[in-house]
Amino acid sequence: MKKFFKIVLLVVVIAAFLGTFVFLYRKSRPEEVTYQTLTAETRMLERTTVVTGTIEPRDEVLIKPQISGIISELYKEAGEQVKQGEVIAKVKVIPDMTALSSAENRVRLARINETQSRTDYERMKALYDDGLVSAEEFEQTRLAYDQAKEETVAAEDALQITKEGISRSNAAYSTTLIRSTIDGLILDVPVKVGNSVIMSNTFNDGTTIASVADMTDLVFKGTIDETEVARIHEGMPVKITVGALQGQTFTATLEYIAPKVSSAATSANQFEIKAAVKIPAGVKIRAGYSANAEIVLERKERALSVPEGGIEYSGDSTFVYVLTGERPQTFARRQVVTGMSDGVNIEIARGLKAGDKVRGNKNEAQN
Numbered sequence: 001m002k003k004f005f006k007i008v009l010l011v012v013v014i015a016a017f018l019g020t021f022v023f024l025y026r027k028s029r030p031e032e033v034t035y036q037t038l039t040a041e042t043r044m045l046e047r048t049t050v051v052t053g054t055i056e057p058r059d060e061v062l063i064k065p066q067i068s069g070i071i072s073e074l075y076k077e078a079g080e081q082v083k084q085g086e087v088i089a090k091v092k093v094i095p096d097m098t099a100l101s102s103a104e105n106r107v108r109l110a111r112i113n114e115t116q117s118r119t120d121y122e123r124m125k126a127l128y129d130d131g132l133v134s135a136e137e138f139e140q141t142r143l144a145y146d147q148a149k150e151e152t153v154a155a156e157d158a159l160q161i162t163k164e165g166i167s168r169s170n171a172a173y174s175t176t177l178i179r180s181t182i183d184g185l186i187l188d189v190p191v192k193v194g195n196s197v198i199m200s201n202t203f204n205d206g207t208t209i210a211s212v213a214d215m216t217d218l219v220f221k222g223t224i225d226e227t228e229v230a231r232i233h234e235g236m237p238v239k240i241t242v243g244a245l246q247g248q249t250f251t252a253t254l255e256y257i258a259p260k261v262s263s264a265a266t267s268a269n270q271f272e273i274k275a276a277v278k279i280p281a282g283v284k285i286r287a288g289y290s291a292n293a294e295i296v297l298e299r300k301e302r303a304l305s306v307p308e309g310g311i312e313y314s315g316d317s318t319f320v321y322v323l324t325g326e327r328p329q330t331f332a333r334r335q336v337v338t339g340m341s342d343g344v345n346i347e348i349a350r351g352l353k354a355g356d357k358v359r360g361n362k363n364e365a366q367n
Contacts (some may be wrong), residue, residue: 035361040304041306044301051223052292053220053222053292055277056218056288060212061184065178065198065206066199068196071091075087076189078187079185082180084183092176106158107155114145117141121145125142178210182212185212186212213287219277221273221274226261226269229271237252243291250280251277254273254274255274311336311338312333323356337350
């Protein structure tokens with residue numbers, strides 16, 4: 001019995017020794033390294049750039065008063081549509097005391113002159129009816145009376161304009177009623193009832209009553225780096241994506257490239273660009289939305305290319321490792337001439353043919 005247990009123990013020890021030996025032998029052997037293979041294929045390559053910017057109305061008009069005063073009424077709010085000539089606000093005139101005094105004096109003097117002219121006219125008419133004065137003298141007196149009446153009306157109108165900014169004779173052309181000069185959407189009304197406003201003059205731009213824009217005519221505004229500006233031109237198609245409208249893209253046409261560096265550039269030399277955006281019916285765009293414009297700088301419809309991960313760079317030369325054997329994998333280093341890249345695939349202008357397989361990344365070791 002003891003002999004049997006000794007034999008069993010010996011077998012177990014030998015098996016453990018052999019198992020350990022085999023395990024260590026396998027671990028000591030170098031693992032076979034394999035690589036992914038990338039196939040040279042003919043595909044379309046595009047080199048694009050993305051420009052950040054905003055969507056803006058082509059023309060934003062600032063509505064300013066033609067007379068200084070205080071906002072007495074506001075008839076419109078931001079977000080409302082207006083037609084050309086539609087009233088947005090009303091201004092109450094605060095008269096200048098010097099001008100008011102002068103206008104009142106003019107009225108008093110005009111009324112005195114009118115009274116005197118009427119007296120002269122009535123006296124001359126009586127004499128003319130009796131045949132004591134000539135028709136010429138009578139006509140001169142009547143003309144003077146008519147002129148005095150017109151002067152009184154003009155003086156009273158001037159006084160009313162000084163007080164209220166409007167007179168009975170020019171009510172249709174009132175400057176106290178602030179009207180929109182275009183059809184469009186009111187983007188902003190930066191004043192409130194009671195705010196003082198001033199008219200535009202040599203020393204001041206004037207107070208903005210409202211800003212109005214045609215939101216059906218929009219442009220993308222952005223800046224592009226000087227290294228890429230030479231590759232674009234007016235008329236190029238542009239694809240617009242708006243951050244606030246996920247999943248939607250809009251077509252646009254590049255229509256302006258600034259001839260000089262943008263003064264707003266903060267780092268490298270940037271040039272302003274503008275593209276006319278086509279907005280489909282039913283889509284609401286707000287002025288100032290941030291957006292990205294994708295511009296195709298270069299395109300090749302049929303270019304033999306491989307993924308960029310298969311390229312080795314050495315100085316000014318480029319190489320690939322062409323697959324020459326499957327099991328085990330063997331590769332031959334070959335110099336190639338590359339062309340344009342779209343950031344993922346790169347053109348092989350010379351050195352490969354369609355269907356060639358090149359070495360890519362190393363496969364992960366299998367457990």
